[in-house]
Amino acid sequence: TKKTASADFDAVVVGAGFGGLYAVHKLRNEQGMRVQAYDNASDVGGTWFWNRYPGALSDTESFCYRYSFDKEGLEKARWRTRYLTQPEILEYMNDVADRYDLRRSYQFNTKVSAAHFDESTGLWQVTTDKGQTVTAKYLVTGLGLLSATNKPPFKGMDKFKGDVCHTGAWPEDIDLSGKKVAVLGTGSTGVQVIIALAPVAEHLTVLQRSAQYVVPIGNWEENEDKINEYKANYDAIWDQVKSSAVAFGFEESTIPATSVSEEERERVFEEIWNKGGGFRFMFETFSDIATNQESNDAAANFIKRKIAEIVKDPETAQKLMPTDIYAKRPLCGNHYYEVYNRDNVTLQDVKADPIAEFTENGIRLESGAEIELDAVIFATGFDAVDGNYARIDLRGRGGVAIKDKWKDGPLGYLGIMEADFPNFFMILGPNGPFTNLVPSIETQVEWISDTIEMMQKDGLKTIEPKPEAQEAWVDTCRSIADMTLFPKAQSWIFGANIPGKKNAVMFYMAGLGAYRNELQAVVDKNFSTLEFSQ
Numbered sequence: 001t002k003k004t005a006s007a008d009f010d011a012v013v014v015g016a017g018f019g020g021l022y023a024v025h026k027l028r029n030e031q032g033m034r035v036q037a038y039d040n041a042s043d044v045g046g047t048w049f050w051n052r053y054p055g056a057l058s059d060t061e062s063f064c065y066r067y068s069f070d071k072e073g074l075e076k077a078r079w080r081t082r083y084l085t086q087p088e089i090l091e092y093m094n095d096v097a098d099r100y101d102l103r104r105s106y107q108f109n110t111k112v113s114a115a116h117f118d119e120s121t122g123l124w125q126v127t128t129d130k131g132q133t134v135t136a137k138y139l140v141t142g143l144g145l146l147s148a149t150n151k152p153p154f155k156g157m158d159k160f161k162g163d164v165c166h167t168g169a170w171p172e173d174i175d176l177s178g179k180k181v182a183v184l185g186t187g188s189t190g191v192q193v194i195i196a197l198a199p200v201a202e203h204l205t206v207l208q209r210s211a212q213y214v215v216p217i218g219n220w221e222e223n224e225d226k227i228n229e230y231k232a233n234y235d236a237i238w239d240q241v242k243s244s245a246v247a248f249g250f251e252e253s254t255i256p257a258t259s260v261s262e263e264e265r266e267r268v269f270e271e272i273w274n275k276g277g278g279f280r281f282m283f284e285t286f287s288d289i290a291t292n293q294e295s296n297d298a299a300a301n302f303i304k305r306k307i308a309e310i311v312k313d314p315e316t317a318q319k320l321m322p323t324d325i326y327a328k329r330p331l332c333g334n335h336y337y338e339v340y341n342r343d344n345v346t347l348q349d350v351k352a353d354p355i356a357e358f359t360e361n362g363i364r365l366e367s368g369a370e371i372e373l374d375a376v377i378f379a380t381g382f383d384a385v386d387g388n389y390a391r392i393d394l395r396g397r398g399g400v401a402i403k404d405k406w407k408d409g410p411l412g413y414l415g416i417m418e419a420d421f422p423n424f425f426m427i428l429g430p431n432g433p434f435t436n437l438v439p440s441i442e443t444q445v446e447w448i449s450d451t452i453e454m455m456q457k458d459g460l461k462t463i464e465p466k467p468e469a470q471e472a473w474v475d476t477c478r479s480i481a482d483m484t485l486f487p488k489a490q491s492w493i494f495g496a497n498i499p500g501k502k503n504a505v506m507f508y509m510a511g512l513g514a515y516r517n518e519l520q521a522v523v524d525k526n527f528s529t530l531e532f533s534q
C-alpha cells in the first residue's frame, strides 16, 4: 500500500467501540496503514464501556452480538445465557483488543474536538481536547449512534443532595441497595435498570412519561451443546444474519397477520411471547406488524391484555397501558410488568403530573406531591445518530460545518459518507441500516476499508459522494421509512426524543440484506455515484 507521505498518519480513527476497533484492525493490521485512534473513554468498549448500570444487557442474542470475522474468539467463547451481560461484552471486546493488539493505536481519555478538511493539502487536520493536532488522509469515525447522552435539565437539580447519574455514563462507585431511588425513563435502558433495581432498592419510584410495550426477553441459560451447535453452524448462521432484514439471527415472518384467523394470530403471539425477544415479537410473528395498522393493533392489543393480566392493581395497570402505536424500537425484559406488583415500587405518571423541580431531598411534582429520594437515575436515552457529530467542530470543503449542513436533519450517503466531506467515512452514520448493529458495523467497515484499499492502489487523492447521489439516498430512506409505521411514533429513531431537534429520517429501513446489495451495487457500477480526484 502507498503511504501518504506528507501526513502524520494515513488514517485517524475515532471511537473504540465495535466500529472503531474493527476499523483499526482492518486498516492497520490488514492494510499496513499508519493509524492513530482516539477515544474519550479510558479504555475500549464504547457503549459497553459507558453503560455499566445494573441490569445492562444486550437484547441481541449472544451468538450474533459479536464479530463474525473473529472465528478464534468464537471458538473459545462460552457465554452463560441467551443474552450477553454488559460485563461479558466488555470482556469480549477487551479480549479482541488484546488478541489483535489494537490498544497501541489508541490514545484514550482524549476527545476529538475538531476535524477540518484542508483543501490545499487534501488532508484532514484533527484536533483533540489535549491541544494536539495531527494530519491524516482519511478520517474514519465510529462515534456511536447511541452514545451522546441526553440528560434533560430540571429546575433545582443542583440543590438535590442525593446522587444523580445517567445510565450511559454510569459511575463506578455507586451503590443503590437499600436506597430510595427514582428512575426517569422507561425505554430499553429504563426497563433493564428498573428490573434490576426493584429487588435491591428500599423503594423504587418509576417516573414514566410514555407507557411502553414490553415483551419478555426469555433470558434462559444456554448449555454447552447449544453453544457447540452455534459454533458448528457458524458460517451458515452469519450468511443468514447478513442476508436477513433485522439481522437478529432469526428468519423474519413472511406471513401477514391480516391473512390469518384471530385464533392463529393469538397462537403465534403467544408462542413468541413465551420464546421472548423484542425484535422477534415484532418481526418473527408476522410480516406486517411494523407496516400495517390493523396488524399493529393486533400485536399491541395482545400486549395490553398481558399487562391487564399481570398487573394486579387496576390503576397501575391502566397507567402502564400504552396509548400510541407499537412502532418504537421494540422493548423486552423479563418480568417487567410484574415489577409493579411489588410493595416497594411506585409508578408515577410524569405526563399527567410532571416534575416541577428537584429539591434538596428529592423531586416535587406539579401537583405539589413530593418524592423523597437518595438517588435519581436518568434513563433518558441519547441524542441519537448525529448527536456526537454535532458535538465536534467538523468541517469539510470551504469550511462547511456538519452541524449547519445537518441542521434540518442529518443527511449522509449509505450511512457512511457525506457530500463535501472528502475521505470521510462514518461507521453507523445517518441513514444507515436499522438492525442488530454488529453485523451492520462489520459490513460498513469492510466496505470502507475495501474502498480505501482501492484508492491507495489506484493512487486516488480524494473520494466523496456526488450531491445528487446523496440526495437520492436520503429520498430512498425517506420513502422506505414512510412505508412503515415507525414515523408515526415519537422516538429517538427520528430524533423526536430531543427537544428542538428536527424530526428527520435517520435510518435505511429495508434491512441488512438489501443494504449489503446497495453497497455491492456501488462497487459493481464502478463507484459512479462518487467523485474522485487524483
Ligand code: FAD
Pocket: 014, 015, 016, 017, 018, 019, 020, 038, 039, 040, 041, 045, 046, 047, 048, 049, 051, 056, 057, 058, 059, 060, 065, 110, 111, 112, 113, 142, 143, 144, 145, 146, 147, 168, 189, 388, 392, 427, 428, 435, 436, 437, 438, 441
Ligand atoms: P459506540 O460503542 O457507541 O462507541 C463510540 C465511542 O466513540 C465511544 O466510546 C465514545 O466515547 C467515542 N467517541 C464519541 N465521540 C468522540 C470524540 N469526539 N472523541 C473521542 N471519542 C469519541 N445494539 C444492538 O445491535 N443490540 C443490542 O442489544 C444493543 N443494546 C444496547 C444497549 C444499550 C444500553 C445501548 C446504549 C446501546 C445498545 N446497542 C445495541 C447499540 C450499540 O451502541 C451498538 O450495538 C454498538 O455497540 C455501537 O458500536 P460503535 O462502535 O458504533 O459505537
Ligand code: NA7
Pocket: 146, 152, 184, 185, 186, 187, 188, 189, 190, 208, 209, 210, 329, 350, 379, 380, 381, 382, 490, 492, 497
Ligand atoms: P430511549 O429509548 O430514548 O428512552 C428514553 C426514556 O426517557 C423514554 O421513556 C422517554 O420518555 C424518557 N424521557 C426522555 N426525556 C424525558 C423527559 N424530559 N422527561 C421524562 N421522561 C423523559 O432511550 P434508552 O436509553 O432507553 O434506549 C436507547 C437505545 O439504546 C435503545 O433503543 C437500544 O437500542 C439501546 P418518552 O417515551 O419519550 O415519553
